[in-house]
Amino acid sequence: xxxxxxxxxxxxxxxxxxxxxxxxxxxxxxxxxxxxxxxxxxxxxxxxxxxxxxxxxxxxxxxxxxxxxxxxxxxxxxxxxxxxxxxxxxxxxxxxxxxxxxxxxxxxxxxxxxxxxxxxxxxxxxxxxxxxxxxxxxxxxxxxxxxxxxxxxxxxxxxxxxxxxxxxxxxxxxxxxxxxxxxxxxxxxxxxxxxxxxxxxxxxxxxxxxxxxxxxxxxxxxxxxxxxxxxxxxxxxxxxxxxxxxxxxxxxxxxxxxxxxx
Amino acid sequence: xxxxxxxxxxxxxxxxxxxxxxxxxxxxxxxxxxxxxxxxxxxxxxxxxxxxxxxxxxxxxxxxxxxxxxxxxxxxxxxxxxxxxxxxxxxxxxxxxxxxxxxxxxxxxxxxxxxxxxxxxxxxxxxxxxxxxxxxxxxxxxxxxxxxxxxxxxxxxxxxxxxxxxxxxxxxxxxxxxxxxxxxxxxxxxxxxxxxxxxxxxxxxxxxxxx
Numbered sequence: 001x002x003x004x005x006x007x008x009x010x011x012x013x014x015x016x017x018x019x020x021x022x023x024x025x026x027x028x029x030x031x032x033x034x035x036x037x038x039x040x041x042x043x044x045x046x047x048x049x050x051x052x053x054x055x056x057x058x059x060x061x062x063x064x065x066x067x068x069x070x071x072x073x074x075x076x077x078x079x080x081x082x083x084x085x086x087x088x089x090x091x092x093x094x095x096x097x098x099x100x101x102x103x104x105x106x107x108x109x110x111x112x113x114x115x116x117x118x119x120x121x122x123x124x125x126x127x128x129x130x131x132x133x134x135x136x137x138x139x140x141x142x143x144x145x146x147x148x149x150x151x152x153x154x155x156x157x158x159x160x161x162x163x164x165x166x167x168x169x170x171x172x173x174x175x176x177x178x179x180x181x182x183x184x185x186x187x188x189x190x191x192x193x194x195x196x197x198x199x200x201x202x203x204x205x206x207x208x209x210x211x212x213x214x215x216x217x218x219x220x221x222x223x224x225x226x227x228x229x230x231x232x233x234x235x236x237x238x239x240x241x242x243x244x245x246x247x248x249x250x251x252x253x254x255x256x257x258x259x260x261x262x
Numbered sequence: 263x264x265x266x267x268x269x270x271x272x273x274x275x276x277x278x279x280x281x282x283x284x285x286x287x288x289x290x291x292x293x294x295x296x297x298x299x300x301x302x303x304x305x306x307x308x309x310x311x312x313x314x315x316x317x318x319x320x321x322x323x324x325x326x327x328x329x330x331x332x333x334x335x336x337x338x339x340x341x342x343x344x345x346x347x348x349x350x351x352x353x354x355x356x357x358x359x360x361x362x363x364x365x366x367x368x369x370x371x372x373x374x375x376x377x378x379x380x381x382x383x384x385x386x387x388x389x390x391x392x393x394x395x396x397x398x399x400x401x402x403x404x405x406x407x408x409x410x411x412x413x414x415x416x417x418x419x420x421x422x423x424x425x426x427x428x429x430x431x432x433x434x435x436x437x438x439x440x441x442x443x444x445x446x447x448x449x450x451x452x453x454x455x456x457x458x459x460x461x462x463x464x465x466x467x468x469x470x471x472x473x
Contacts (some may be wrong), residue, residue: 024263159346162313168366168415170334177350177360253312255334 004211055129064123071132078140080239086148087262094146096244101143104236105136112229131226134205138190138230139237143169146186146238151249154178154256161256171246171254179242186238190231197227263324263339263410263419263448264288264309265310270319279305279310282319289344292462293450297469303452304345306420308468310450311337341412345423345452354407355392356397361411368369370416381410384440386433400430408439422451435459 005017019041026034058070077098083090109132113122122128150248154161154175164174198220205226209219249260272279279302287293295303308314309321312333321328323336350357359403362371369375382389385406388434397443405428412420418443426434434455441449441461450467454458458464 075469157348159344160348160350162308162311163342163344163346163349164309166337166340166344167336167361167364167411169364170366173364252330253311253315 002213024070027157037224055125058129062125067123067128067239070125071106072102072126072138074129074133075105078136081216082140082143082147085144087149088262089260092248092257093245096248097143097147097241098247100237100240100244101136103138104233104240105132108229108233108236109135112130112225116225121143131229134226135230141236142186142190143241144152144239145189146182147187150182151160151241151260153182155261158256165254171250172234174254175242177245179206179252182237182242185233187234189230190234194227194231197223201258203227265321266322268319269321270309270316270321272302272309272314272316279318280309280469283469284319287448287450288443289320289363289448290445291465293465294458294468295450295452295467301469301471303469304423305396305451307342307423307450310421311340311342312324321403339417340419340421341417342421343405343416343423343425345407347408348367348403349404349408350396353395354418355394357407357411358414359429361414368417370414374414377414377416378410381413385409402430402433405429406433406437418446419448420450422449422453424452424454426455428451431457451472 023034043118058066075098076099079094082088082097082101083093100227101185109128110121110122111137112131113124117127118129119127159176161174161178164177165171172219203223206216207221209218209222214222249257251257265285267283269282269284271281271283294452295306295317297303297398301402306313309316310323310328323332326332328336350360353358358374358399362374378392379389382391387406387410389405391403396404396407405425409425422441426437427435434457438453438455438457439459441447442459442464
């Protein structure tokens, strides 16, 4: 097995040419998203080039504080992304969602590094940042779905929520049915992905490892481990997100703050 | 339960729902809240349950102003049957089980089974209603299930919002007689029905336009 072939400038140019297809299609159909498509493409390239250089140094120094600081920055970006995409206001949610993602992701990635990857140095940049990033990226989607769905459903079925309060439920008891449903909606995609994994799609991480020279059986073991880690972290983070955010989302009389939504 | 409202005003975007409104309700009172549709009768219930706060004025329940802890205490003493028939998902039995699972209601669990059977019979619902899905029920069945759910709580104060609108005449009388005929109950009710049980003193609280 050989290492992945480096892509030359010519290759990258050819890759950019592929972009002509979506650009042509979106402008022909007048979808009005050509501009944002271009901006996103450029952003992706710039971000990835910068991160490429940055990671070279991060891996080179492999310093515990540096690694953790970067992990926290990734988390903050994740929090902002979750909130922007779930239509909730940053002001009320930054702290609880950061706390939820921090605890769930760090716990799972350290478990992964110590018990599964059997590292001596659990804060190793390659694992903390790469594995941590993968877990975070995947829990992100679930959190966007789960958290947004939860607050929107309480808002939509406000009468039902009030009804439960009037029956003598405390906030936790009245919110539990809503939380359960959103929790299910949040983790269902991960469960569905697991069921088709390997048949419908070869996961990106496996592809990477195989191109990088790993034999498929090694890549598969990592893939299984990472999927289970993602599921664990998803379940933890969505539960904690709801749990931590509820107190700041409610008035003292148990009603939902209307100003939570953008 | 004694309820006193002192000059409460509630406004929703320019429109006054209540303006300098005062009233007093004493234990055992049966009060019909009257007034045209959209005048704010349901809002009045929401104010009394602390789901909405008055813009000015205040409400006293048993001598204590309705804020903070007192709101939660009221919600544990009042059985509210909402006009909204979205009472949850799952079977009727699951609805009752959830109601009884709340910490505050757990002491009612042991006697609930017999109680449920009696109440279903009272409101002419067959016993197998328990296994039916709430979404399959007709409007009238849902109303009666919500009534049973409220009565399971064994409370003495009732806020009833249009609870008989989907029932036929005989059932309407059955329901209203049940609540209004019990001297221990304090009942505030909204109803557009003309039926009134005889021999029972019913006060009327009329909400009128302010614009």
